[in-house]
Amino acid sequence: MNINTLKTSTLLVALLGVMAVTPSYANTAATVSQEQTAPQLPSDLTWISNPDLPLFASPDAKRGGTLNLYLASYPLTLRTIGPDSNTAFRSYLMDGHPSLVGIHPNTLQPYPALATSWAFSKDNKTVYFRLDPQAKWSDGVPITADDYEFFFDYVFNKNVHAPFYKNYFTHKVTGITVYDKYTIALHSADALPHAQLLDRVAMQPKPKHFFKDGIDKNYLRTFNWKAEPTTGAYYVSALKKGRSIELSHVKDWWGYHNRYLKNRFNVDKIRFSIIRDPDLAFKYFEKGELDVFNVNSQKLWFDKTDSAPFRKGYIVKSMLNNEMSTGASGIWLNMVNPLLKNDEVREGIAYSINFDSVIKHVRHGEATRQNGFGTLVGKYKTPKDVGVKPFSPVEAKKHFAKAGYSTLGSDGLLYNKQDQPLQMTLTYLSARSTADVIILKEQAKKAGLDIELKLVDGSTGFKSLLEKKFQSAYFSMSAGFYPAYRQYFHSSNAVPQTNNFFSFSNPKMDELITKFDKAPTIEQQVLYSNKIQRMIMDANCFIPGTSSQFTRSAHWRYVRLPKNVGTAQTRYLFDESGLDLGLMWIDSKMKKQVLQAKSDGDTFPRITHLSTQSIGQ
Numbered sequence: 001m002n003i004n005t006l007k008t009s010t011l012l013v014a015l016l017g018v019m020a021v022t023p024s025y026a027n028t029a030a031t032v033s034q035e036q037t038a039p040q041l042p043s044d045l046t047w048i049s050n051p052d053l054p055l056f057a058s059p060d061a062k063r064g065g066t067l068n069l070y071l072a073s074y075p076l077t078l079r080t081i082g083p084d085s086n087t088a089f090r091s092y093l094m095d096g097h098p099s100l101v102g103i104h105p106n107t108l109q110p111y112p113a114l115a116t117s118w119a120f121s122k123d124n125k126t127v128y129f130r131l132d133p134q135a136k137w138s139d140g141v142p143i144t145a146d147d148y149e150f151f152f153d154y155v156f157n158k159n160v161h162a163p164f165y166k167n168y169f170t171h172k173v174t175g176i177t178v179y180d181k182y183t184i185a186l187h188s189a190d191a192l193p194h195a196q197l198l199d200r201v202a203m204q205p206k207p208k209h210f211f212k213d214g215i216d217k218n219y220l221r222t223f224n225w226k227a228e229p230t231t232g233a234y235y236v237s238a239l240k241k242g243r244s245i246e247l248s249h250v251k252d253w254w255g256y257h258n259r260y261l262k263n264r265f266n267v268d269k270i271r272f273s274i275i276r277d278p279d280l281a282f283k284y285f286e287k288g289e290l291d292v293f294n295v296n297s298q299k300l301w302f303d304k305t306d307s308a309p310f311r312k313g314y315i316v317k318s319m320l321n322n323e324m325s326t327g328a329s330g331i332w333l334n335m336v337n338p339l340l341k342n343d344e345v346r347e348g349i350a351y352s353i354n355f356d357s358v359i360k361h362v363r364h365g366e367a368t369r370q371n372g373f374g375t376l377v378g379k380y381k382t383p384k385d386v387g388v389k390p391f392s393p394v395e396a397k398k399h400f401a402k403a404g405y406s407t408l409g410s411d412g413l414l415y416n417k418q419d420q421p422l423q424m425t426l427t428y429l430s431a432r433s434t435a436d437v438i439i440l441k442e443q444a445k446k447a448g449l450d451i452e453l454k455l456v457d458g459s460t461g462f463k464s465l466l467e468k469k470f471q472s473a474y475f476s477m478s479a480g481f482y483p484a485y486r487q488y489f490h491s492s493n494a495v496p497q498t499n500n501f502f503s504f505s506n507p508k509m510d511e512l513i514t515k516f517d518k519a520p521t522i523e524q525q526v527l528y529s530n531k532i533q534r535m536i537m538d539a540n541c542f543i544p545g546t547s548s549q550f551t552r553s554a555h556w557r558y559v560r561l562p563k564n565v566g567t568a569q570t571r572y573l574f575d576e577s578g579l580d581l582g583l584m585w586i587d588s589k590m591k592k593q594v595l596q597a598k599s600d601g602d603t604f605p606r607i608t609h610l611s612t613q614s615i616g617q
Helices: 090-095 146-157 163-171 194-201 277-287 298-304 343-352 355-361 395-400 431-447 456-465 507-518 522-539 588-600
Strands: 066-071 100-105 110-112 116-118 127-132 171-181 184-190 234-240 244-249 268-276 293-296 315-321 329-333 423-428 450-455 474-477 540-545 551-558 606-613
Touching: 090 431, 090 450, 110 116, 110 163, 110 293, 146 163, 146 423, 163 171, 184 194, 184 450, 194 343, 194 450, 277 293, 343 395, 343 431, 395 431, 423 431, 423 522, 431 450, 456 474, 507 522, 522 540
Parallel strands: 066 268, 315 606, 423 450, 423 474
Antiparallel strands: 100 110, 116 127, 127 184, 171 184, 234 244, 244 268, 293 551, 315 551, 329 474, 329 540
């Protein structure tokens, strides 16, 4: 998830569990009798391992060093599922670590990760996996089928409070079959194209041994600050509550025997300091106390990169034009709010929001407005006629009048017969968004709408969104290769602690989402996707914001990237907002040279690295 400070895995990324001798595990947390005969693996499977895909990590990468980063807010928990867990920091705890397969960021083909190979059933509803026997948790315990089985017990346990996962593993992933300690099959409710089927079930396990004493009613409190072992190269090694978090590299990490994981996740430590003010954080960066800084903000990229460290070449800039879907970014309206439950009010608000002005005055014309719920690429690209509302104060006032707000006050606001002003509170989660929301507020007043701005801490603010305790909010969500509508719009998720922030509930939408989920071809999925997009725009619960097809960072000269800067799917160049692909490294020899030059007053040539990466390169 990307809220500038938030990144979470919102593509239905989940974990799975398996029981070593059970024939199947279908939507229940009850233990199946161990006396049943172990199932037989089908003999006619075609196993796939894709051993020869092109490598995308740099062979020049070096291990070592500490990467100094910052967080704008301290996470509310180290749990990866359940209340308060769906925040930016979860990428470092779970989402950025290997799952059953990885997806090649340039070809979009699967490659081995926790599984060495996989196969598909003839009915396109089951994927078989051979687990890597060398894979271990970060605490050294082998990763086996037991860890996949345990997930079902975990997610269905009422003490975990995970409604989204419980729903998903009831309706989307319907069961699991275990053949031996390192061979499993995961079953989908629907027949899907292979890529989407793998995306649905290719998930991470859950460390059964970590919960050896069970999950009781005190689980949330007991495990709130106990970081689980990970499948990846890093684990939480030190905490200073409210001040800092440190990740350390796993010694002799199992992943390096895998050619696709070599030369990745290179630094020995990642140290996060809590700095709530991004302007202050940038000053720390210029002093060298932070190693990299995300400068996707046009203000930073154009206006703040001419200080002495930049002019002297100690800090350089890198920009990558990528090709990836971006999550929904814009204004989210809570449809159960007394004001916003009115259809005419929401439509009036949709016409009152001027993102074109944001693009012109804040984005320096580099962004475009999202054409619907997220920016989809490839065959899923949303057509232009889905119904995104343009900025029009005239149209806005027509709808506001129908809702009873027809009297224009001397302050420029609309009032109803009870002399109540047309007023909406807009919550936003990062000071980086202040310039955006100020423009939106100023422009909305032209339509008679007063927007009260409310900046809140990222972690606690997102908690209020999950609990549906807000009126409207400005933020972004991350996305993956395929549209994911169920978590945002299905009525089963119109409850707290889910990503249905709108409290959207409509039987027609439920039907469309079910058809989308069950569509056996991409062409049929696209048909239903476009219908869903139109229904979202008709509901005016989401007002599309802006999108940019690039990522940019500033970094001290010794923090290095591959020659191509990144891949078509690189979301963050330097892991500053999530582990992402883990392609960067620290050149310790160059670091000494840079620090010595800084001490002596010597300089380096100014550098801006530019690259473009597309799918298929």
